[in-house]
Amino acid sequence: MAPPPPPTGMLELLEQLDVLEKSANLSASIHDVQSVIDLLTAARDKVAADPQTAPLTLAKLQDPVKRSLEQAQKDIKPIYSGLNKYGKALDKKFKDKPIPPASNDALSSHPRLVNRAISMHLLREGEFSVASTFIQEAHRHPPRPEPTASTPNPSMNDSREADLAEESFNSEKLQGQFREMYLILHELRQERNLEPAIRWARQRSDLLEARGSNLEFELCRLQFVCLFVGHGLVADDDEPMEEDPQGPLEAYKYARREFGHFRGRYAHEIQQLIGAMAYWQNVVDSPYRRYFYNNTAWEEVATSFTREFCSLLGLSADSPLYIAATAGAIALPHLLKLQNIMEKTRTEWTTQNELPVEIPLPPTYHFHSIFVCPVSKEQSTDANPPMMMPCGHVIAQESLDRISKGTRFKCPYCPMESHPRDARKVRL
Amino acid sequence: MAELTTTKLNAESHLLLDQPLLRMPHELSRRNQKNAQRYVENSTKDVLSSLTAAAKTASKRPTPDAALSSLDSIITKMQGLKRKLENLHDEEMRIHKSNRARLRHLQDLYEVQSLVDVKYDEWSRTRLSRLLVDYLLREGYSESAAHLAASQGIQELVDVDAFVACHKIEKSLREERNTSLALNWCKENSKELKKQGSMLEFELRLQQYIELVRQGHQAGVGDVDTDMDGLNGVSLDGASTGAGEEKLVEARAHAKKYLSASGDFALLGKAAGLLAYRPWDDVKPYSELYSESRWTHLAHLFLTTHHTLYSLPPRPLLHIALSAGLSALKTPACHSAYTAPTTMPLTSSSNCITSTSVCPICSTELNELARNVPYAHHSKSLVESDPVVLPNGRVYGKERLRVFCDKVGVEPGWVRDPVEGLGGMKWRENEVRKVFIM
Numbered sequence: 001m002a003p004p005p006p007p008t009g010m011l012e013l014l015e016q017l018d019v020l021e022k023s024a025n026l027s028a029s030i031h032d033v034q035s036v037i038d039l040l041t042a043a044r045d046k047v048a049a050d051p052q053t054a055p056l057t058l059a060k061l062q063d064p065v066k067r068s069l070e071q072a073q074k075d076i077k078p079i080y081s082g083l084n085k086y087g088k089a090l091d092k093k094f095k096d097k098p099i100p101p102a103s104n105d106a107l108s109s110h111p112r113l114v115n116r117a118i119s120m121h122l123l124r125e126g127e128f129s130v131a132s133t134f135i136q137e138a139h140r141h142p143p144r145p146e147p148t149a150s151t152p153n154p155s156m157n158d159s160r161e162a163d164l165a166e167e168s169f170n171s172e173k174l175q176g177q178f179r180e181m182y183l184i185l186h187e188l189r190q191e192r193n194l195e196p197a198i199r200w201a202r203q204r205s206d207l208l209e210a211r212g213s214n215l216e217f218e219l220c221r222l223q224f225v226c227l228f229v230g231h232g233l234v235a236d237d238d239e240p241m242e243e244d245p246q247g248p249l250e251a252y253k254y255a256r257r258e259f260g261h262f263r264g265r266y267a268h269e270i271q272q273l274i275g276a277m278a279y280w281q282n283v284v285d286s287p288y289r290r291y292f293y294n295n296t297a298w299e300e301v302a303t304s305f306t307r308e309f310c311s312l313l314g315l316s317a318d319s320p321l322y323i324a325a326t327a328g329a330i331a332l333p334h335l336l337k338l339q340n341i342m343e344k345t346r347t348e349w350t351t352q353n354e355l356p357v358e359i360p361l362p363p364t365y366h367f368h369s370i371f372v373c374p375v376s377k378e379q380s381t382d383a384n385p386p387m388m389m390p391c392g393h394v395i396a397q398e399s400l401d402r403i404s405k406g407t408r409f410k411c412p413y414c415p416m417e418s419h420p421r422d423a424r425k426v427r428l
Numbered sequence: 429m430a431e432l433t434t435t436k437l438n439a440e441s442h443l444l445l446d447q448p449l450l451r452m453p454h455e456l457s458r459r460n461q462k463n464a465q466r467y468v469e470n471s472t473k474d475v476l477s478s479l480t481a482a483a484k485t486a487s488k489r490p491t492p493d494a495a496l497s498s499l500d501s502i503i504t505k506m507q508g509l510k511r512k513l514e515n516l517h518d519e520e521m522r523i524h525k526s527n528r529a530r531l532r533h534l535q536d537l538y539e540v541q542s543l544v545d546v547k548y549d550e551w552s553r554t555r556l557s558r559l560l561v562d563y564l565l566r567e568g569y570s571e572s573a574a575h576l577a578a579s580q581g582i583q584e585l586v587d588v589d590a591f592v593a594c595h596k597i598e599k600s601l602r603e604e605r606n607t608s609l610a611l612n613w614c615k616e617n618s619k620e621l622k623k624q625g626s627m628l629e630f631e632l633r634l635q636q637y638i639e640l641v642r643q644g645h646q647a648g649v650g651d652v653d654t655d656m657d658g659l660n661g662v663s664l665d666g667a668s669t670g671a672g673e674e675k676l677v678e679a680r681a682h683a684k685k686y687l688s689a690s691g692d693f694a695l696l697g698k699a700a701g702l703l704a705y706r707p708w709d710d711v712k713p714y715s716e717l718y719s720e721s722r723w724t725h726l727a728h729l730f731l732t733t734h735h736t737l738y739s740l741p742p743r744p745l746l747h748i749a750l751s752a753g754l755s756a757l758k759t760p761a762c763h764s765a766y767t768a769p770t771t772m773p774l775t776s777s778s779n780c781i782t783s784t785s786v787c788p789i790c791s792t793e794l795n796e797l798a799r800n801v802p803y804a805h806h807s808k809s810l811v812e813s814d815p816v817v818l819p820n821g822r823v824y825g826k827e828r829l830r831v832f833c834d835k836v837g838v839e840p841g842w843v844r845d846p847v848e849g850l851g852g853m854k855w856r857e858n859e860v861r862k863v864f865i866m
């Protein structure tokens with residue numbers, strides 16, 4: 001018979017934990033101790049009833065008590081061996097997954113900035129009460145910076161970082177802003193109430209429009225749909241929308257009242273919405289179905305709203321702490337491999353200017369365009385920006401200087417010749 | 429060439445941050461088992477000898493009362509043992525339950541294959557909460573830690589109690605300058621500490637000695653009005669019996685009992701020298717021993733010893749994760765003087781092509797923190813498809829530029845820079861040119 005395949009993941013550890021929970025635990029020893037107590041109590045009763053039996057009873061008690069107590073000790077042994085076995089399996093499981101060494105830590109030297117990032121994270125996640133506990137606690141016990149490879153003297157910039165952190169860390173303003181965001185999100189998600197979000201967007205329509213955001217229109221369109229179907233609730237997954245004869249009329253009035261200033265930018269979309277009114281009795285079978293039977297509509301506007309709200313505050317839409325910690329966990333296996341190589345050269349990756357290896361991340365983790373000079377293979381920086389030659393090809397400033405030596409030169413990628421002064425700096 | 433992006437999740441190599449999650453309950457279980465064994469062994473010895481003694485007494489001078497009272501006391505002892513074992517049993521089952529939750533949590537990751545699966549997203553959020561609670565506990569913010577753990581419902585995945593106990597001892601050293609809690613802890617863990625070759629207990633005993641000598645010298649100031657002999661109140665014949673003198677004698681006895689066995693003669697010489705130099709004499713190397721900073725050193729040493737004993741990493745795992753993440757995400761643009769205020773994920777789906785969101789490293793939370801870490805390495809340019817350049821030098825994907833201009837309502841034949849929005853310059857479409865990025 002072939003041996004069963006080795007359990008994957010944590011299953012082997014779970015199996016051993018089963019043994020500890022079900023049998024290899026202290027209940028047996030407790031039982032043994034209870035039997036000693038029973039023996040002793042019985043003996044006591046006997047002596048109390050007939051004092052003459054005391055010497056004999058006590059003498060006869062020795063052996064059984066001893067046996068039970070030895071049994072109690074013996075019954076602890078399976079716990080010991082069970083834990084040992086579990087420990088060995090644990091060692092095996094993590095043998096190739098060592099805990100990254102402390103030299104990988106670049107942040108202990110900036111504890112105030114870490115605390116600020118955490119408090120902002122808690123606020124943006126809606127953990128207001130935890131955030132306020134934390135802000136108070138951190139205020140009572142300011143953190144102590146520890147040296148790291150890249151910042152061996154952290155106390156030097158601690159006071160500057162304290163000021164920087166103080167700005168937003170203790171800021172009632174930020175707290176108020178996130179509270180407002182959560183209130184509006186709550187109304188959207190739980191109450192299916194668009195009013196507060198529409199009010200917020202309308203007050204900032206200039207800023208939003210300049211960003212090319214269509215949040216306000218998205219919100220109003222959803223409001224129109226809600227009125228059209230006659231109630232505030234767009235259908236849940238299991239419950240199809242019911243049409244209310246009054247609905248289309250209400251929606252029409254709403255469109256006349258509110259859509260006026262969307263005419264220029266959203267003429268096409270509005271036309272489609274109004275077109276749907278012809279099908280008011282059976283919108284499900286109409287070509288406008290997709291505007292109405294959209295169960296994710298509420299989640300979509302909530303996401304758009306969060307993104308715009310945070311962007312106007314200069315903050316990223318998802319928690320940077322979350323994105324960075326996740327990216328870090330994805331990067332660590334790669335950095336660990338690197339660590340083994342770098343140990344030989346006695347350098348730490350945390351002290352370099354640029355990571356020596358490429359870390360593959362999911363595409364959603366790329367936020368900036370990247371320019372890598374095709375000649376030097378270096379990334380562009382402020383000091384070495386990308387330069388576009390008249391032919392439209394782009395190379396880095398330093399490469400341009402090196403190739404041209406200040407005089408007319410041929411583009412490395414096409415036959416066109418040009419003078420370096422004709423190259424233009426571009427920004428990605 | 430190495431791949432540039434990936435969405436593949438390999439749980440087996442992904443769990444670098446998670447070993448301590450399982451180490452702590454295992455260590456706690458082992459400690460629990462050892463305590464149980466100790467209790468049972470001690471009680472066995474005790475009860476058997478009491479029983480033998482009682483039997484002997486009963487056979488010699490049979491007084492029923494004596495027999496009853498010795499039986500009663502043995503029963504009380506056994507009931508005490510049973511209670512202790514029951515408490516340890518509750519504790520072991522509590523630890524197992526929490527360990528099961530942790531194993532299940534890690535097992536969940538094995539069920540996910542892709543980094544872009546929402547299940548991974550959820551899992552990673554739980555991991556972040558864990559790392560945050562761990563960080564808060566390490567930094568001594570235990571109230572916040574407990575609050576966050578409860579709010580996220582992850583109490584079984586974090587070790588609030590263990591850290592609270594640890595910080596109580598650390599604080600007793602750092603702030604209260606008291607060695608008794610720490611010495612107690614050393615006693616409870618003496619076997620493991622010996623195996624580790626830990627110097628903690630010795631250092632604590634040394635500190636006790638230093639404090640006795642300090643008190644002796646301070647009290648000695650009152651004992652002797654003039655200190656002409658230069659012996660600082662230490663009389664050589666032992667005739668004087670001032671309070672200061674008594675303390676110094678006590679110190680010597682303490683040193684003999686706890687320090688001399690160490691065999692560190694240089695240190696012992698220094699310690700003996702303390703008797704001759706007072707704290708305010710400010711003579712090296714004795715002033716170092718008298719220094720207040722020794723308490724900070726002791727607090728530190730305790731934490732290191734504690735963390736090693738429980739297989740906890742020396743620095744918070746949050747720092748390790750974030751340090752790596754900041755570098756993996758950082759680009760030269762994140763601290764550039766010219767960076768556009770808004771950026772966007774390059775692979776935004778077409779329906780939200782114009783919606784921009786701020787890069788996490790450019791965002792206030794992390795920007796300053798990321799200043800000192802290396803930026804990510806890239807071997808290839810990463811730009812939107814069909815890039816075009818505006819007269820101001822900004823490069824955009826042709827499609828994104830078109831959609832943006834449609835959305836904000838730029839007149840046909842004209843374009844605007846999305847970064848500058850409606851407030852900025854406007855150019856004719858024919859001024860926009862193609863750019864080749866290789």
Ligand SMILES: [Zn+2]
Nearest residue numbers: 391393411414
């Ligand atoms: Zn060219």
Ligand SMILES: [Zn+2]
Nearest residue numbers: 762787789790
């Ligand atoms: Zn950035």
